Amino acid sequence: MTTTAARTTTVEVRLPSRLGFEKVAMSTAASVAKLMGFREERIEDLKTAIAEACINAIEHGNRLNEKLSVGVVLSAGSDQLEIKVMDDGKGMKNAPTKPDIDRKMHGEEDPRGMGMFLIQALVDEAEWVVGTNGKGSYVRLVIRLDKEEA
Amino acid sequence: MQTDTKSKIDQQTSPSGKPVSVIRFEGDISSASKDAVIGSYHSLPKETAKIVALDFTKVEYINSSGIALVIQLLMEASNAGQKVLAFGLSAHFNKVFTMVGITKYAGLFPDQASALATV
Numbered sequence: 001m002t003t004t005a006a007r008t009t010t011v012e013v014r015l016p017s018r019l020g021f022e023k024v025a026m027s028t029a030a031s032v033a034k035l036m037g038f039r040e041e042r043i044e045d046l047k048t049a050i051a052e053a054c055i056n057a058i059e060h061g062n063r064l065n066e067k068l069s070v071g072v073v074l075s076a077g078s079d080q081l082e083i084k085v086m087d088d089g090k091g092m093k094n095a096p097t098k099p100d101i102d103r104k105m106h107g108e109e110d111p112r113g114m115g116m117f118l119i120q121a122l123v124d125e126a127e128w129v130v131g132t133n134g135k136g137s138y139v140r141l142v143i144r145l146d147k148e149e150a
Numbered sequence: 151m152q153t154d155t156k157s158k159i160d161q162q163t164s165p166s167g168k169p170v171s172v173i174r175f176e177g178d179i180s181s182a183s184k185d186a187v188i189g190s191y192h193s194l195p196k197e198t199a200k201i202v203a204l205d206f207t208k209v210e211y212i213n214s215s216g217i218a219l220v221i222q223l224l225m226e227a228s229n230a231g232q233k234v235l236a237f238g239l240s241a242h243f244n245k246v247f248t249m250v251g252i253t254k255y256a257g258l259f260p261d262q263a264s265a266l267a268t269v
Contacts, residue, residue, distance in 0.1 A: 019152050019180070019181065019182070020152035020153065020180075020182075022213075023211065041241070041242070044240070044241075044242035045242070048213075048242070048246060051211075051213055052213065052214055055213060055214070055215070099250050099251065100251075101221070101250065101251030101252065101254055101255065102251075102254075104221050104225070105221070105224065105225050105228060105255060106225075107225065110218075111218035111219075111221040111222050111225070112214065112215060112218040113214075113218075114214040114217060114218070114250055115213075115214040117250075118214060118246065118249070118250075121249055
């Protein structure tokens with residue numbers, strides 16, 4: 001579904017809570033970002049960030065329950081793209097931490113658990129919002145057009 | 151629904167004459183890639199495969215679960231005293247691997263020739 005209001009164009013995608021479908025959000029976001037004029041390098045950053053956000057929503061938010069869907073809303077403004085990835089979980093309460101490769105290599109830290117770090121590192125803004133009543137949480141990402149791109 | 155990862159192994163010789171086992175991946179590297187990544191690595195004989203190269207030339211998508219499998223491989227290789235090289239990553243995934251610190255335990259190279267030239 002696509003709607004246009006004022007200077008923001010919105011594209012919405014609904015994904016089943018099944019791993020692999022994050023690629024649908026990736027390709028949709030990449031198409032929108034390309035239309036907005038983002039450089040290829042920034043589009044690759046965005047694709048990884050949105051993939052990790054969707055994987056978190058599928059795995060941790062909706063706990064792979066295929067009866068639940070993950071909502072992805074892309075709002076394209078004149079100088080930035082905002083993405084909200086929504087699930088039915090209780091939200092992420094912990095702040096992203098930089099992975100410690102030495103601890104991972106020594107088995108002192110789970111080799112996984114890098115998604116939130118990658119999201120935060122690859123976009124201009126990342127915010128994890130806990131839904132009211134313990135449901136309807138989302139992550140909000142923003143990627144801004146550089147002056148050369150805009 | 152996750153895409154299968156294909157992998158195959160071949161033996162190469164570095165310019166200095168050292169044998170290198172190359173694991174070549176194709177497809178996505180994700181949580182569904184354990185057999186392709188860890189299984190392929192386990193099929194290498196630890197006594198003779200002292201240098202292992204990972205070929206990502208035909209990989210388009212790697213997510214954090216896939217990176218975790220690469221870290222698990224690096225951990226096992228480190229414990230076995232093996233050296234690991236990686237080549238063929240896109241500029242983006244080169245950046246991502248560097249961000250998570252993998253470069254501390256595996257050299258990243260643009261292609262096979264430059265990787266093998268270092269051993």
